[in-house]
Amino acid sequence: MANPPSPSGQRPRASTLGSVEERISLFSEFLPLTGSSSGSRQIEFPHDDRDDHSVDNATNAVENYPHNEIQGYLAQESWSDEQLFQHLRDTDFSPEMTVLLEEMIKRRPEIPDENDRSVAFRDFAAYEKEQYSQSTFEVYEVGHNCIPFKLSADGTGDEPSSDTSDGQLENSADSVDAHTVWETIRSVNTSNNSVGRITIVQEPTPLILTTLHLTMSQHFDMTELLTHLLSDEPNRGRTRAFMNRAYERSPSQAIPPSLPNVRQKSFFFVFKYYTVVNPPLEPASWQRFDKRPSESRLGDHIDIAECGSVLALSLGGEPRESPLWRLRRERPREGFLFNTFGPWQLLAIQSFPDNSHTVRGEEFTKANNKYVNGPHAFLDLLISEYRDATKRNLILHERITKLITPPPEFMFDPKLRDKLLFEDRHFTFIRRYFWSYNTLAVVNTGIKSMIAAYVDTFTDSFWAGNHPILWPHRYPDTPDGVAYRERMASVRAELDKVVQELTEVLKRNERTRKEIENLRDQLFSGSSIKESRRAIEQGDNIRILTMISMIFLPLTFVTSVFGMTVFTIPATDWRFALTMILVCVPFMLLITFLQTRSFGVLLRKLGAIGSAVARLFQCLRRHARDSADISDSRSVAAVAPRTNSCTWSLRMPTWPRERVEDLEKGGLGE
Known part of the structure; x- marks a missing residue:
């Protein structure tokens, strides 16, 4: 109850x-x-x-x-x-x-x-x-x-x-x-x-x-x-x-x-x-x-x-x-x-x-x-x-x-x-x-x-x-x-x-x-x-802003040059337009190519070719250096008789030092 x-x-x-x-x-x-x-x-x-x-x-x-x-x-x-x-x-x-x-x-x-x-x-x-x-x-x-x-x-x-x-x-x-x-x-x-x-x-x-x-x-x-x-x-x-x-x-x-x-x-x-x-x-x-x-x-x-x-x-x-x-x-x-x-x-x-x-x-x-x-x-x-x-x-x-x-x-x-x-x-x-x-x-x-x-x-x-x-x-x-x-x-x-x-x-x-x-x-x-993905997205946005600013970078350069007070440019002068085209177009093409994957591949291949050429030149320089060293070592052999050259080359390392000195003076007889 x-x-x-x-x-x-x-x-x-x-x-x-x-x-x-x-x-x-x-x-x-x-x-x-x-x-x-x-x-x-x-x-x-x-x-x-x-x-x-x-x-x-x-x-x-x-x-x-x-x-x-x-x-x-x-x-x-x-x-x-x-x-x-x-x-x-x-x-x-x-x-x-x-x-x-x-x-x-x-x-x-x-x-x-x-x-x-x-x-x-x-x-x-x-x-x-x-x-x-x-x-x-x-x-x-x-x-x-x-x-x-x-x-x-x-x-x-x-x-x-x-x-x-x-x-x-x-x-x-x-x-x-x-x-x-x-x-x-x-x-x-x-x-x-x-x-x-x-x-x-x-x-x-x-x-x-x-x-x-x-x-x-x-x-x-x-x-x-x-x-x-x-x-x-x-x-x-x-x-x-x-x-x-x-x-x-x-x-x-x-x-x-x-x-x-x-x-x-x-x-x-x-x-x-x-x-x-x-x-x-x-x-x-x-x-x-x-x-x-x-x-x-x-x-x-x-x-x-x-x-x-x-x-x-x-x-x-x-x-x-x-x-x-x-x-x-x-x-x-x-x-x-x-x-x-x-x-x-x-x-x-x-x-x-x-x-x-x-x-x-x-x-x-x-x-x-x-x-x-x-x-x-x-x-x-x-x-x-x-x-x-x-x-x-x-x-x-x-x-x-x-x-x-x-x-x-x-x-x-x-x-x-x-x-x-x-x-x-x-x-x-x-x-x-x-x-x-x-x-x-x-x-x-x-x-x-x-x-x-x-x-x-x-x-x-x-x-x-x-x-x-x-x-x-x-x-x-x-x-x-x-x-x-x-x-x-x-x-x-x-x-x-x-x-x-x-x-x-x-x-x-x-x-x-x-x-x-x-x-x-x-x-x-x-x-x-999630924060990493957000950081990547922010990096992409910054890249886009950078690309947009690249458009105005050559324009700013050309206008700053022609805007100097020492130049007198009439309105019909063709140099300003030509300079702007010659500066801006290659620069923008370069920036565009740098952003493409194929251009990156091309740069890597060119780098590989350059490395191969550099290695080739190094080999040639090394070969030339070796050749010079060989010619110096054979300067004494130039005065030796041309007959029996093989025997000469084999015997030469065993000669005493006095014999070598006589050969250098021009005499081969005893």
Whole structure:
């Protein structure tokens, strides 16, 4: 049955995650995840060969082991409107928060002091309702039975559900204001039976962030978390994991001295990537996007905006260990390890401008969905984050692929083929290919950072429960540790699956980039050929203009000669006409013959004849030179007897030098 439409006309929130049965896999089997050729990382996600029934049995039994039970309860907390007003009035927020809270800071004179209780937070936060209308939140508390219990009110939906483009149903959820969120999160564990708490805020307003800043400061360094959410400087605009924090130092001035270990007991992932935003939705002020008005954009423009989220876990209780980290040339640094099975707080702040989120249905609070401890809940929500990132990157890939793929009509329309093959005067296609190619490169960089954050953080030692500082099990070799390890194995299989799906998106993007390269090369080849033909046509036009100018060149010469003032030429003088004919006609005939092919052949033949004559003269000159050399060498033989000339010529080279000298003097006798 469809939900009745809301009079406010707000857009429903789309679901990127249905039930477990509706989750769609991109492939049927796991593939190896291989790093770059220069790196040494090579991870292969194992197949999940375990029987589902055995996994369910381990899941049902793991919380019954004594060493797998949560030790203690969440501390009861409660805040009043006066404390919130004081926080808004006196806190020195970080620069990023100060920019976001500009409107609130301007209204600080309107904030009542601690003695004035006539103004409630509901009245003060009313100014945000006109500016923000997409905020939602979920709050759950988990008892010793490990089953989440929802504290936030269920939404009735603003609009009826409808089919989305990807085949899933679009689920709706009511938007909330800062006062509604404040009324839910201002009290913690009122029944004194909760061991864990899950707080999920989506599209938060500035005042919602300030309420979280107040209520969560006992468990997290909220200045650090919000800085990562609102800025790209600490994370370089990429997904990063901050998990091994046992030896973390606290540089933040906002942490009071009473909470010295707030960083050591908190762990978080920050997600940064990109998504497609359809009008009239707009990103938050701190997110990067194309701020040009719609009328100034091209028709094929794709609205892309930055999206981000922070998923953080805090373990309660006192530190159970203080290991020392010994460094060379430095003093040993003391660390703090908190109980993996201690009370926990889980916080998820999501800012997705496409207004699509994971919608958790009734199965989230059923008896078969149990969270053994805080790390288990953290990993379950981490799966949702990776799944949402995969789907958003898939949608972005499909939009870019549609942008660069030629329509099927090009096979039958020659005009469309020419349009795709040759660039127009607006450089439409080269701009499109350049944007798509480099956008996919940036997207792939973000995907690689997400994969690296998972692979580098959750190692085999972590899944075995014996990691030195990241959520180790105190008794990994006992039946308690074995049951816990089996439960974590099913979580690992699901995480490996979603990360492998994200890896498949990365491969798709790389293949699309190769296709864009081919299209770009084809466009460049076609445009180059077109420009070459145009250059040839321009050369022909220049030749025609040159021929026309050749007609006037001899005329100009003759008229300039006869136009001299020293000549006196009467009108009946025949010399001017005769000179013009004798100059112009041979010149024009010569130019005409030079342009014909037969004249070119004649010139080549004449050149060949000239070359032959030149070679003949060279041979004659060489023969004459050789003849002169022979006559000189035979000058001595002229005085020899004419008889027996052959013998003479044979003997002459063997005579000694004295004999030759006698012959030259004219005597042949001895």
